[in-house]
Amino acid sequence: MHGDRRREEHRHGTHLDGGGRHRAAVDTEQQDARGEWLRFAPVQPLFRALAAQRLAVLAYHGVTDHRSFGAQLDRLQRLATPVSLGAVLQAVTERRPLPPRSVLVTFDDADRSVLTHALPALDARGIPATAFVISELIGTERPFWWHEADFLARHGGRARSLDCGHPSQLLRRLKAMPDPDRRRSLHELRVSADRRPPRQEQLTPADLLALRDGGVAIGNHTQGHPCLGRCDDDTVRAEITGAHEALTRWLGEPPIAFAYPDGGHDVRAETVLQELGYRLGFLSDHRLGPRLPSHPLQISRLQVDSTTSTRRFDTILSGLEPAYRRWRRQAVA
Known part of the structure; x- marks a missing residue:
């Protein structure tokens, strides 16, 4: 569980606790389960052969x-x-x-x-x-700025541009801002939070x-x-x-x-x-x-x-898992 939490922090720039940590674990299990299935898909040998080049x-x-x-x-x-x-x-x-x-x-x-x-x-x-x-x-x-922003928001930090929406959307909203607005929002979070983030x-x-x-x-x-x-x-x-x-x-x-x-x-x-x-x-x-x-x-x-997982790792290395993810996005769109 601890590894899942840290993995999500690194990839998405968020600090997860409570329900967030549970969602991260579920997401990891689903991804690895898909990797298990894809590894035995009939097209995996073909993808592995193509990946050699x-x-x-x-x-x-x-x-x-x-x-x-x-x-x-x-x-x-x-x-x-x-x-x-x-x-x-x-x-x-x-x-x-x-x-x-x-x-x-x-x-x-x-x-x-x-x-x-x-x-x-x-x-x-x-x-x-x-x-x-x-x-x-x-x-x-x-700390990395995305870790800092999440910590500050969870400890009373407020910013005018971040007053709406679910806390899980914090990073997405910060990344979507013009850079001056992102920096200003981080400053507002630092000024208003009641705790400083731990050193890293x-x-x-x-x-x-x-x-x-x-x-x-x-x-x-x-x-x-x-x-x-x-x-x-x-x-x-x-x-x-x-x-x-x-x-x-x-x-x-x-x-x-x-x-x-x-x-x-x-x-x-x-x-x-x-x-x-x-x-x-x-x-x-x-x-x-x-x-x-x-x-x-x-x-x-x-x-x-x-x-x-090593089985999902194999499907990433072959290019099958990335191709499947692109197909899924196109199918949903």
Whole structure:
């Protein structure tokens, strides 16, 4: 149950308790049950064969269940060919496809568990990875803004733009706001709440070097993780360049890869990335991509979590579960 709660916090930016925690557990059980069924679907072998000629980029957040995560890595070693960020860059540079069944492991937000839980598991198996960093949190004890907003709202925090609707819709409403309105609402929540959120230890510059030395490449995930589509042009540029400059200072070299906050492509962001010399950009569209990325700044990724069952993990890796989810959305629409 605790793992389900943390999984939902990482993916959706919410803190769940009471009925919310129950709904998260039910949702997880339903997803894993679907994975169990899909794994034995007649089309799964076909999808697995097709996936051999595709690139699977796995998008994790934190690692809340190290045993399950280790089992997933073991599956990768048996079923796939783990590759590094450098290998993907080399394929793009040389215009040469990656090997069949190539998989790149990535992490968004750089939760501290990437260092404490993911790195030992990856290192033990010789699997490389990439972590995309929110630069303004490095070296601080500040929580992610979506965790902070939920905590403040549950402890008396109020904001003019958030006075209506169910509390479960808080994050969705904040993300839908123009960025200045989101920041103003967060400020109002901080001022009006009767408690401050608990501190959350974040990675330090030294931790970033330890990750890189351990085979985890470091990429840019903006300064503060805004929804870029809700930002004006100047904010888009500042969010990317500010993080770029900080990471270059800490690492001694400029990052070459970027992950779009919330996973959606932004044309203005891509322009800034090209100006700064970025070679790779990653979405979170829950799709497989070509072994030779046709749009290196728009590489697809599959959404996965450390608590995902191994059977559902197989259907995600094959592309069957993502295809089923897209079909379901179209059928409902």
